[in-house]
Amino acid sequence: MSAEEKNEDPSPPSSYFIGKREDIVKVKRVTKFINGRDVLVLYHNGTFHAMDMRCYHSGGPLQNGDIEEFSGKLCIVCPWHKYKITLLEGEGLYQAVDPSQKVLKPKWASKGIKQRVHLQTQNTTPYDSKSRLPVDVVSVSHSKHVSAFSNFST
Ligand code: FES
Structure with a gap:
């Protein structure tokens, strides 16, 4: 008998x-305190995203940020100082001249990975090794639960 048949959580201990899942889809944004970190999970245009809830700049509440597209990338805009953070990578974007x-023509540029993100693990590959941040991922199970898998060691 499998773990699911025994009604146990088949997820790894981390x-x-x-x-x-359906609750998060309905409310769009959920925050949860996990191992000393506030994590924001949001559902936007059919996709789950997750990142630390506190903005890397000065701790702004990203759960209240608007989602907009800049330079072809979906970003959450911090409500405090309007920093733009990509949903996928946690990259900080700014306009450079x-x-x-x-003639000064602003162009979107990257500050690099700034915000810790937690990604879905349906593809089983943790997302980013370039960021040098601990690899944190969020998993959306095939059934009805959304779980965060994380290395919260730092
Ligand atoms: Fe988020 Fe300043 S705290 S932009």
Whole structure:
């Protein structure tokens, strides 16, 4: 008899229950305190995203941020100082200008990975090794639960 048949959680021990999938889809945003970190899980345009709830800049409440697209990337806009953070990577975006140019034309640029993100693990591969952040991922189970799998060691 499998773990599911025994009505046990088949997730590995490092998973954390966030909520029922359909509940998160309905409310769109959920926050949960996990191992000393506030984690935001949000559902947008058919996809789950998750990241630390507190903005990397100064702790702003990202659960209250608008979601907008900049330079082709979906971002959450921190309500405190309007920093743009990509949902997928936690990358900080800003508008840069080249002062050597006569006509200043702002272009979107990256500050690099700034915000700790937690991603779905349906593909089983943790997302980003370039960020040098601990690899944190959120898993959406095939049934009805959303769980966060995380390395919360730092
Ligand atoms: Fe988020 Fe400043 S706290 S932009």
